[in-house]
Amino acid sequence: MYNFDFERPKSVADAVKALQTEEAQPLGGGQTLIPTLKQRLAMPSKLVSLAGIDEIKGVCKDDQNRLCIGGGTVHRVIAEKAMSEGFPGLTGLASKIGDPAVRNRGTIGGSLANNDPSACYPAAAMATGATIVTDRREIAADDYFKGLFETALEEGEIITEVKMPIPEASAYMKFEQPASRFPLVGVFVARFSDRVGVGVTGASESGVFRWTEAERALGSDFSADAVKGLSVPADGMISDLHGTAEYRAHLVGVMTRRAVAAAQ
């Protein structure tokens, strides 16, 4: 680690102010950022911890039947609350991130801000058509994710809340990369009264995406069979030590079918 200053504000407004220093960076649960710092791969001048800001923690339901998750809410709390608010698909997702230590510290805001191509939440955000709320604006999921580790966030912008429409049925299928246990391919399927969302993470070289072809097919027939004949092209899929592009493309189909079956 290189040296850095540290602040722990109590409000979003103070955090935004603290982040105005050049090269200042927010610190969520630190589950991604701290290892990066330890390897000296980042050199922020200041870390602004969001852990003391109560207004961005917690989960509730709004009048549009959206699950409103504070940006500073940890995975464990999301797993618990999503269940009691009738969103088991999100519970399934959050409860399989990392291990208990990671789930008790890592936050949804940190995960969405980081936008790792293998992160789980982006799949749910895309499938449900979530809204990312920041200290200054609201961004639709479709406009938020900009590729690998790239988002619409500006310098010093803080994710304060994520609003996810609660589907009638949903499921997340995560095929684990054997070493990191992040998804090699993860598919979130969400069925609403008027549409179906399919968010795919881990697979594409351009990051999380919606598999619109599958969404259409499932919109008229929400069954595993409806997507049986569909496939995503291997072109543009990630190829690495753990799986070829062809394999990932294949898994997108398998995981989608399984998610649909689980969401029945």
Add this chain to the structure above:
Amino acid sequence: MPKDTGIGASPKRREDVRFLTGDGNYTDDINVHGQAYVHFLRSDVAHGRITSIDTAEAGAMPGVVRVFTGKDFEGVGSIPCGWQVTGRDGKPMQEPAHPVLAQGKVRHVGDPIAAVVADTPAQARDAAEAIMVDIEDLPAVVDMKAAVADGATKVHDDLENNLCYDWGFVEDNRDAVDKAIKDAAHVTTLELVNNRLVANPMEPRVAVGVWEKGTDNYTLYTTSQNPHVIRLLMGAFVLGIPEHKLRVVAPDVGGGFGTKIFHYAEEAFCTFAAKACRRPVKWTASRSEAFMSDAHGRDHVTKIELALDADHNFTAVRTETYANMGAYLSTFAPSVPTWLHGTLMAGNYRTPLIYVNVKAVFTNTVPVDAYRGAGRPEATFQLERVIDKAARELGVDPIELRRKNFITEFPYATPVAVEYDTGDYPATMDKLSEIADLSGFDARRKESEAKGKWRGLGVNCYIEACGIAPSNLVGQLGARAGLYESATVRVNATGGITVMTGSHSHGQGHETSFPQVIAEMIGIDESMVEIVHGDTANTPMGMGTYGSRSIAVGGSAMVRAAEKVVNKAKKIAAHLLEASDSDIELKEGKFSVAGTDKSVAWGDVTLAAYVPHNYPLEDIEPGLEETAFYDPANFTYPSGAYACEVEVDPETGQVTIERFAAADDFGNVINPMIVSGQVHGGIAQGVGQALLENCSYDSEGQLLSASYMDYAMPRAADLPMFTVDHSCQTPCTHNPLGVKGCGEAGAIGSPPSVVNAVIDALHSGGCKIDHIDMPLTPSRVWAAMTGAAAAGHGTAEGRSVGGEV
């Protein structure tokens, strides 16, 4: 009735209490007053010429004590290799220099270029980043077959080429083997890769070097499996410090698996720098450093041919292996693919003719050396895989084919120069069949199929040569050391016993099992015996722990020393009892005169030895302490039969292990619980190799699997509950305990059964696939099933370390 004390009992491991409650004393727990810290600047390219190093800025940074480069080590020796292999041409292997810090060239990612000693670790790291190094990139040599092709870039400019040696064994059998293969009724050929592994002990390596100005004595605290060996290698070959001026301490060590046998540059650096800086110098490896500086394991590319006659008797085996040495020769590296591998090619079978060819190759990768099993897993894997393939080709039951060819008479001299003393291979196979419930397999397969899964059964045998090894024999084979072991049994005045052993415990439980032997011999409570190991200052010269040798060789030395103690104690008892020492019996901690009720207690005799008032001083010395060195007469040959059942998900290629059973013959067993634990750990590592672990380089020599994000370790959830049994016991005939050793068996025996099982499952699903290279990741299995090209899969290519798609 299971015993509750002595040999055969299963007392809980006494050392675990301190390990599990944070009271262990590991090398990183050792802090010496005034110590400074070193940070190594390591190469981030695989191969290059160092054109300049500028340390001026680094040297002026806060807290920096001194910056070292290769120049500072010009007068210092090379990190030595402990084994010289002679090639088919009769010439000794090519042996490159291995500098402490790079001299002129870097040869693998992680090769240390410079070192900064500073007041704090952070200051040392800051300054290391300020060192300016110019490196002219050279092509990386990664692919083994390309490395030995004409005109290949040389890893070492001063060697003839990248071929360390070309070894043939047994060279005299070569023509006969060729002929037998030509004349055979059937020949099965298999090409395979034995994947490169990173040992990953839980505790990374640490070294603390200390030099005392007043005495000119050095101390090195280090994470080693064999402190005496480090003292000898580093003292005599690298730094020129005589052994009586150098103490090496390996305190609690958190796992080794072979990778902590070897003498490493960092140990020599800290010891050297302690004097140069006039301060103790400490180094603690980060996990990232461990990945690129701990010796790796395995990494063989092999072609094996098995010849059979019309009755399915094995008539010959021929193998050709390329073995990766990495960039330098690590301590035991040359012996692993040769004497620890070729000598095992007979396995459990009566194959009259065997020829093994091994080409050891230098590449721009981390040095490769012994890892749990060392050579024997590589031998077992290819043999047990090719037998399975032969059975399938011939349409016969793979177990029956094995049984038909079992060695059944002992001693048995193999055509690869070793003599098995005992064994009963049909017995372990029968036991396996029972504990694995092989007859229930078909029903379980149907259940799996009903769930949409393909189920496979893989069975194999293994033999290993451990308890290494007779010194005169290994000397002939090129070892530059003896492989005896030693022990001092020190009986204290009040009867308690301290055993100082050259064996080193780093997870094996010696502190529990060794006292069981002493307790059995004398008839006292185990709590009266304490084991001391790991410090050259207070233990006799020992060769350390590896090759499943501790109880077989170290334990035997302890028995010999204890026998001397008992003999002397009997003389003292005879004096006290006014009887002849030939009439004295020792039982349950009491010396008695045979046929009488006269007796003295163990404690009375030990007290007399140290308070010799009523004592035969004219005949025997006071005190009760004996040392013995034990040089084994032969290797020991544990053997067994393993069975694995897997399910394969036909949609994803994902393999899950559903059942695993191991029937081992370890000869006599001292502590069955510890033995089971050793087998469990070994199987976990074997399953890791078979399904998960893959140390992979790209074609530029960059380490792709450089952290746990990409290097997959087995976890509890990857494994089923194991069924292990070691009730089949054919005691070793040549050591006093009749023990064979159990530390490596699990890692040797399990990879082929896992792969055999997966291939069986695929066949049951209609995928007629001969082989998939380890690790059998979902991606590779799926690719094999669908005929797609997969990362690193296919027939054995020269580049075993591949992974890049």
